[in-house]
Amino acid sequence: ARQGVPEIVYGPGKTREQIVGIAAALLDRSAGPVLVTRVAPQDAPAVLAQVPEGAYHADGRLLAWRPAPPTGFHVAVATAGTSDGPVAAEAEAVARVLGMTVTSVPDIGVAGLHRLLAEAERLRAADAVIVVAGMEGALASAVGGLVAAPVIAVPTSTGYGAALEGVTALLAMLTSCAAGITVVNIDSGFSAAMAAHRLAQVARKTP
Amino acid sequence: ARQGVPEIVYGPGKTREQIVGIAAALLDRSAGPVLVTRVAPQDAPAVLAQVPEGAYHADGRLLAWRPAPPTGFHVAVATAGTSDGPVAAEAEAVARVLGMTVTSVPDIGVAGLHRLLAEAERLRAADAVIVVAGMEGALASAVGGLVAAPVIAVPTSTGYGAALEGVTALLAMLTSCAAGITVVNIDSGFSAAMAAHRLAQVARKTP
Amino acid sequence: ARQGVPEIVYGPGKTREQIVGIAAALLDRSAGPVLVTRVAPQDAPAVLAQVPEGAYHADGRLLAWRPAPPTGFHVAVATAGTSDGPVAAEAEAVARVLGMTVTSVPDIGVAGLHRLLAEAERLRAADAVIVVAGMEGALASAVGGLVAAPVIAVPTSTGYGAALEGVTALLAMLTSCAAGITVVNIDSGFSAAMAAHRLAQVARKTP
Amino acid sequence: ARQGVPEIVYGPGKTREQIVGIAAALLDRSAGPVLVTRVAPQDAPAVLAQVPEGAYHADGRLLAWRPAPPTGFHVAVATAGTSDGPVAAEAEAVARVLGMTVTSVPDIGVAGLHRLLAEAERLRAADAVIVVAGMEGALASAVGGLVAAPVIAVPTSTGYGAALEGVTALLAMLTSCAAGITVVNIDSGFSAAMAAHRLAQVARKTP
Amino acid sequence: ARQGVPEIVYGPGKTREQIVGIAAALLDRSAGPVLVTRVAPQDAPAVLAQVPEGAYHADGRLLAWRPAPPTGFHVAVATAGTSDGPVAAEAEAVARVLGMTVTSVPDIGVAGLHRLLAEAERLRAADAVIVVAGMEGALASAVGGLVAAPVIAVPTSTGYGAALEGVTALLAMLTSCAAGITVVNIDSGFSAAMAAHRLAQVARKTP
Amino acid sequence: ARQGVPEIVYGPGKTREQIVGIAAALLDRSAGPVLVTRVAPQDAPAVLAQVPEGAYHADGRLLAWRPAPPTGFHVAVATAGTSDGPVAAEAEAVARVLGMTVTSVPDIGVAGLHRLLAEAERLRAADAVIVVAGMEGALASAVGGLVAAPVIAVPTSTGYGAALEGVTALLAMLTSCAAGITVVNIDSGFSAAMAAHRLAQVARKTP
Amino acid sequence: ARQGVPEIVYGPGKTREQIVGIAAALLDRSAGPVLVTRVAPQDAPAVLAQVPEGAYHADGRLLAWRPAPPTGFHVAVATAGTSDGPVAAEAEAVARVLGMTVTSVPDIGVAGLHRLLAEAERLRAADAVIVVAGMEGALASAVGGLVAAPVIAVPTSTGYGAALEGVTALLAMLTSCAAGITVVNIDSGFSAAMAAHRLAQVARKTP
Amino acid sequence: ARQGVPEIVYGPGKTREQIVGIAAALLDRSAGPVLVTRVAPQDAPAVLAQVPEGAYHADGRLLAWRPAPPTGFHVAVATAGTSDGPVAAEAEAVARVLGMTVTSVPDIGVAGLHRLLAEAERLRAADAVIVVAGMEGALASAVGGLVAAPVIAVPTSTGYGAALEGVTALLAMLTSCAAGITVVNIDSGFSAAMAAHRLAQVARKTP
């Protein structure tokens, strides 16, 4: 694998045996972290039993081996509401395994601006902010106006009807009135963490 | 016409002569306000010359006769950015002609939360708030969390690309995390004012 | 919570234990009504057993504590057909818990205009009308022409094929030829009731 | 050409010379009516000068030669609003040239039910009803409930925003709660008249 | 009910008890046919046991009481492929109960033109043709070119991927190059039969 | 450039000077045909004056230098109607410049099956068939059933309303009931000719 | 059946008995290969027991009788990632039964260009390349630039969110910057193999 | 303005006078760079004449005052084809005015992999890469696999038909198989530069 890029396996659609095989092979031929995303809790023990020294991060549904040492890069993960929790958990788990320090800032949707403003300092303290929000996705714009750091927005498929399974939040985040917000795929906490990992590379490189 | 409902003509696609004819007829057969929306400035004088005692409200591109007396109903019209101005102007002009008192609260998009919060009192003072916003339409959610009064959201077709000519703002407003927000058609300042007019009816009726 | 705004919890995706915890906390830290929407009948008793003095409104799938006293605000809830019933029931249950008087006007779709006209007086007697309709959603336009009061249209996901799970009704209601109709999200009886609640605020405020 | 089917040319994109050539050829090789649709007023005289015995129907933008003799088939053409007029005019012109008797029933949108009901008898007197409506297209459902005869619905691209250039009316008409309504393409007054022409065939055939 | 219009109940979402209740009431208050569509085979016997003198048409999933006497109106029902069978069966069952004579012309998709042409005479013998086709829906255009009678096209949701659950066939049928084709909702064999029923009305009326 | 692949320049958005510069450079650094597509007639002479030995193919709006010698590969280009002509002309011009022999088979839409069948032999005589059709795009399916050779379908943006600027024809061609049809982008006669050029490569290679 | 075209049955929605009946009939009335696609492993043995001399190709979920003799036509089947495997397997199984020689080139997505380039020679050795890819479908463009032979792109429904169940890959392949790529329906390995079969016809024909 | 955030004005829809007024005010009340985007060449001189010490960057259509001093942050801007040039030029102009060092890497679309690989080192030398591509947008995935640094993808509206004015490239970039790519709005070179500016903030902050 390319220098500095962890090995990542997408779990869904793979049997326990396939995951065991792929994880073992990757641990063998590379030197950094190996991750399997979206693993159901009932599948994790069987895999861990056969590929030792790994850990299952249940909230984020992540299997991981050889976590990276702490890099000092600090990411805040904000959510608009409780339903956005699982996507945020995936982002947090991946970020931690890749050596980032993570601050959770849950449930600060824009319908309650005072709660959001109360968290402004915690958000500003981070090197980057991941914003996880479904429905109208307005939190990304509000956070983008509060912090000068990179903002990675993750639309979620929470909501119903006109939420269009996350498409509404996705479009809204892409047209945010806060300049310089970037967006990843719907429900992809994983992608947001990987984007933050790329940021951590450049943060180390440019003194 | 039904009691309490003004007569409204949609200007686009009609010649000056057609507008003159329809306006004269409506003034004749009804007793309340008569309005023609979306009239270009160059067409107004010719119509007014032939149908006396009307006025042209240039910002809102509205021709009107027999404006309603003040009702005491107070509506605030907030916009997210300067490009939302013309739609807000249509809402304001129609609202005024229908007897409402209007407060303009321009340019309070959520990327600048302190500016928005500075206007919270002016918004809370109104009987209803019309929120006009394009792009991601997040302002409706933020205002919905700040005021207990009815909020009528108007998505606008400002923005480009993923703004999809107002569809993104429309969908976002419909899935607002602030409960009880209502939405009208894209760019329809007229519809928002008419919805406020319906509110004014019930406000008078229920002591 | 903000003055005059009830506390609302969205049930789906939450365990009974989570609902118990959140409802208890909200009852503790606020003074008004507490509602949990979209609760399955099999889950209600377990929650009510642990959080006393609540009630389950089965038709509307609503759990509620501390209902508001009657406000005198009167809302009519009209449906186009029988399939729209569950969404109307949610609107009605929430409206009643928030202190509104509710009149049900079921099954008055525009394909049977005489049935609809027979109900015109009951619709005109209300302070606001919630119109619940799927498929082509035409009922909102017809009601909008019959009453001068606010009309809140709720598109439903009934129908198949070109009904596009409610999107067709949503778009149709937004482009209604009856001026001043407002619209909420697909299947959201809850949002319509909350919009009516906002109306009730202003109705009380403006003598 | 197939027995009973007139020859139709689609005008847009063709030069006057091409139209002259095609019309002349069709008059030569067939025996029934020859029509050219969507011809601009400025183009008609030049074509008629070179292909004699034709007529230009300005409202419907139709050039026609050898109109069919009256068949006794009677079609009513209803519109929701004034903007639907040009599409209705195309339907009416084509229907007349094909030998039908046409009754115009303009401006009976569902927001004014009493106006619509006042026309019920005229609608019921027809062998078929063509309903032309844009925006939410609700008129098709209401007419479908009033008459037992075939209803051919033509969505129009009038309206803006959520009207989606006629797609909303199209979808609404396809999901009409009035059973047995049929639908043709957006703005295609021509298609509606041709569908009525097919009806006239069967009406003659089955005593 | 309006003269000449049968009573129709949409089965899905209703319990056996509800169907029994509604069917009994309709038989009581009207004089013509009573139909319940989309009834599962396992539900039919229980309903028939309680509401006597009905019949279940298994292929078309239709429950019916008081079928109309034969009207002499003749409809052909063509399908493109075997997967379109169930939708055609619904159309045929409803048409028969409403007194029409039905000819089935299955599996004549345009990829096999000789098979289609071999059926041209049977199609031309009908007073109207219902064309049922999914995927690209091309059969409607081909049939429209072969017969002068009314063609009612029913798009089906067969196919996958770009078939978009019937939307592709729907759009294709609406833009058919054969003039005067009409279209009903996706998978709605019922609507096609009802449209044919309307045709049968006019066929009787115009000598 | 890769062996066997001509150099192609997309004309729109480039000035005459830019086209001159790019064409001259490509003629210099490569040995095969050089083409510039979608060049307006008024721009061609100026370019040809400066880059000698080229030719302008007006129907296909194509500028070309160093046409390939005849390869013996034979392609038929069929259209459904006259409006599809310009897209077919682009395909034909590009195909000829690349050394193919081209047979035009115009105006054989499926609404006139006998005309289509009359051309079956000409279609079967070709090594590959390019089918150009807008609206419902049904011609691709019919041709796919008539010939065993490769069929390359080009949807066109002709038509209006539900034709959705070619998207309907595109979707229809992708879901064709004739197995093994392939599809290129809307209006891209160029892409179809290039796909045929790839076919010609393999036809030469496999004896 | 037409000369050179195998008989194909689409398995889904058919009972084992229906498949037995159709397969037996096709074997009887035709002389070439008979295939049934998308047959579940649990259904295959029962069919094979009753229709002898067939084989089940489990990876491709294909039942086949009378496979064609080898034709010498060589197709490479490339996939972007492991999730695209089942669609590729269908393409490969159908291609082999129709007499093609197949080379599998799995897992060469463009995020790992060196792996892709390492396979360039194997891809260039084929008479045609089938590219199977989901998500952004970029592999088709990269392969199109590497080989001069025909490229048949199959979008797959792998991925989530903005992948829109394969629509994104489909659109991306249709707008590929590599000229002359052709595209078939989402997930249709079958269609790609049939398109290759058409290529094999012409490859034999043109010396 | 918030520390570190430049003042940006969106030019379209504003008169020269409005731009003069806003620019002057911003220069007055803030201390950093002031930018006006998407200014036509013919409007620039009049504005610069009235608001001194600014500059017009013609390629990027950018007016700017008080450019930031060089920060040492290095961004590469890659395009897939020549049509993507104007969007890249906007990104580059904004980036330079905000103090970044910019490397242009034009015309490296994935249909020519060797050209792309030849630029790999220049891309890897940057602190961040902005990838500008229309049509299928595949370049973002390829670059994402080549560099470990942050990748900001800008879909462009180049292309036609299935390119859907940039929506296809947008969706493709969001579902990139290269992990951690981020995306901004269609044609928004400006947003990409602002996202890079946020990166530059964190790069300075984390040693």
Ligand SMILES: Nc1ncnc2c1ncn2[C@@H]1O[C@H](COP(=O)(O)O)[C@@H](O)[C@H]1O
């Ligand atoms: N700006 C506007 N936007 C939407 N609808 C309007 C507007 N102005 C007038 N209308 C509506 O248009 C209808 C009148 O249209 P018309 O008969 O063409 O004048 C009435 O139903 C009005 O409520």
Ligand SMILES: Nc1ncnc2c1ncn2[C@@H]1O[C@H](COP(=O)(O)O)[C@@H](O)[C@H]1O
């Ligand atoms: N206004 C119209 N809308 C839709 N199709 C039309 C129209 N006028 C003519 N056509 C159809 O266009 C075809 C003729 O097209 P063309 O060969 O271009 O003249 C025939 O199939 C006509 O039925």
Ligand SMILES: Nc1ncnc2c1ncn2[C@@H]1O[C@H](COP(=O)(O)O)[C@@H](O)[C@H]1O
């Ligand atoms: N008419 C056309 N439609 C689509 N792509 C084209 C067309 N003409 C040329 N191209 C492609 O455009 C690219 C060249 O674009 P450019 O570098 O802007 O000249 C090449 O990949 C060509 O294959």
Ligand SMILES: Nc1ncnc2c1ncn2[C@@H]1O[C@H](COP(=O)(O)O)[C@@H](O)[C@H]1O
């Ligand atoms: N996997 C498949 N995907 C798409 N079409 C198929 C598939 N398998 C068979 N077909 C087509 O389905 C049709 C046969 O359908 P049926 O009559 O239902 O067996 C033929 O046109 C086949 O070309």
Ligand SMILES: [Mg+2]
């Ligand atoms: Mg919350």
Ligand SMILES: [Mg+2]
């Ligand atoms: Mg502003």
Ligand SMILES: [Mg+2]
């Ligand atoms: Mg009913």
Ligand SMILES: [Mg+2]
């Ligand atoms: Mg009117």
Ligand SMILES: [Mg+2]
């Ligand atoms: Mg078949």
Ligand SMILES: [Mg+2]
């Ligand atoms: Mg023709």
Ligand SMILES: [Mg+2]
């Ligand atoms: Mg892989």
Ligand SMILES: [Mg+2]
């Ligand atoms: Mg290039």
